[in-house]
Amino acid sequence: MTRIFGLTGRRLPIHPQPLSDELLTHWMVRVAHANGMKVQTFADRLFGYPSSFWARDQDKMANLHVIEKLAEVTGKDTDDLMDLTLKPYGEYLYEKHNPNGNTRWILPLGVYHRTRFHGMQFCPMCLRSEKPYFRKYWRLSFYVECDHHQILMMDSCPKCQSPAMFHRSELGHRYRRGYPPIVNCYRCGFDLSWAGPTKYPWADQQAMLLMQTVIFCHFRKQAFMQDRHFESAQEFFDVLYILCGRLGSAQVAGELYEWVQHWIRPEGFTPVNRKIRMFERRTVLERASILEAAAWLLCDWPDRMVLAAKDIGLKRKHFRPEFGQADTWILEAMPLPSSYVPFHRNRNN
Ligand SMILES: [Zn+2]
Numbered sequence: 001m002t003r004i005f006g007l008t009g010r011r012l013p014i015h016p017q018p019l020s021d022e023l024l025t026h027w028m029v030r031v032a033h034a035n036g037m038k039v040q041t042f043a044d045r046l047f048g049y050p051s052s053f054w055a056r057d058q059d060k061m062a063n064l065h066v067i068e069k070l071a072e073v074t075g076k077d078t079d080d081l082m083d084l085t086l087k088p089y090g091e092y093l094y095e096k097h098n099p100n101g102n103t104r105w106i107l108p109l110g111v112y113h114r115t116r117f118h119g120m121q122f123c124p125m126c127l128r129s130e131k132p133y134f135r136k137y138w139r140l141s142f143y144v145e146c147d148h149h150q151i152l153m154m155d156s157c158p159k160c161q162s163p164a165m166f167h168r169s170e171l172g173h174r175y176r177r178g179y180p181p182i183v184n185c186y187r188c189g190f191d192l193s194w195a196g197p198t199k200y201p202w203a204d205q206q207a208m209l210l211m212q213t214v215i216f217c218h219f220r221k222q223a224f225m226q227d228r229h230f231e232s233a234q235e236f237f238d239v240l241y242i243l244c245g246r247l248g249s250a251q252v253a254g255e256l257y258e259w260v261q262h263w264i265r266p267e268g269f270t271p272v273n274r275k276i277r278m279f280e281r282r283t284v285l286e287r288a289s290i291l292e293a294a295a296w297l298l299c300d301w302p303d304r305m306v307l308a309a310k311d312i313g314l315k316r317k318h319f320r321p322e323f324g325q326a327d328t329w330i331l332e333a334m335p336l337p338s339s340y341v342p343f344h345r346n347r348n349n
């Protein structure tokens with residue numbers, strides 16, 4: 001049973017409104033602090049002592065039990081609270097939301113084989129506002145540039161390189177009054193809003209505009225590519241995902257990255273780590289470089305991709321989607337197999 005809070009029964013005395021696109025966990029930190037509780041105390045009271053709530057990626061898990069408990073103590077609507085999680089992205093960005101494993105376009109958090117993931121991006125300039133908070137879309141792997149400030153997103157503290165973990169910033173502050181600001185690095189206390197902004201050096205204007213359109217349209221759950229309109233945003237994002245996965249991979253198609261760079265940065269470029277398989281596990285800078293290359297290939301569709309396929313020797317098999325998923329329109333640019341017989345010729349025979 002949920003513990004009784006405050007004077008009004010189960011309801012907490014103070015329950016702040018979620019801000020636009022605020023992450024569920026960030027809103028929870030605000031609720032806890034507004035009611036004079038540390039975030040761990042809040043979780044212990046809601047889910048039982050000692051709660052392992054903060055050890056998991058709760059925004060991705062989108063657990064209904066958690067949402068219902070929160071709705072109960074804050075008086076909010078369960079659907080409205082579910083909207084603060086990452087689950088709704090599954091309605092238009094990808095096929096399957098995987099609460100406990102890898103999910104397309106969602107940056108991972110936590111530790112895996114001693115690798116700590118830096119999946120909580122932030123824009124230092126957005127954090128300088130009067131009411132700084134962490135947004136949902138900062139967890140998306142294609143969101144590499146703040147659409148408001150046009151600066152590269154950051155994925156670690158510039159002073160100690162630790163990932164951003166706003167819910168842990170109160171660690172080590174046990175006996176002090178109040179709570180340290182959520183913009184402080186949980187490890188060294190550096191104010192992340194003071195991190196120096198960096199501009200991504202786009203080499204191609206057309207690719208930059210396409211990526212900015214992608215970011216703009218995703219907020220409307222739509223996708224456009226020059227004069228091509230897609231019935232569902234996922235139709236576009238599926239192809240972008242295949243390209244981001246193949247660009248810079250260890251396979252033949254990985255040569256595509258260098259191929260594009262020779263066109264857009266003939267004076268020289270930094271290669272990406274070809275050992276990393278998953279796009280979501282790359283640094284923000286590598287993701288930006290790969291997205292730029294993908295966007296460049298999608299411009300003047302399908303001419304650039306047709307040329308790349310011819311030069312590198314790419315085949316349809318290099319761009320097949322994951323097992324169990326339907327082929328995508330990227331195959332339009334791939335050479336037809338030698339065994340292919342056009343339907344009309346077949347009929348005339
Ligand atoms: Zn910003």
Ligand SMILES: [Zn+2]
Nearest residue numbers: 157160185188
């Ligand atoms: Zn730090």
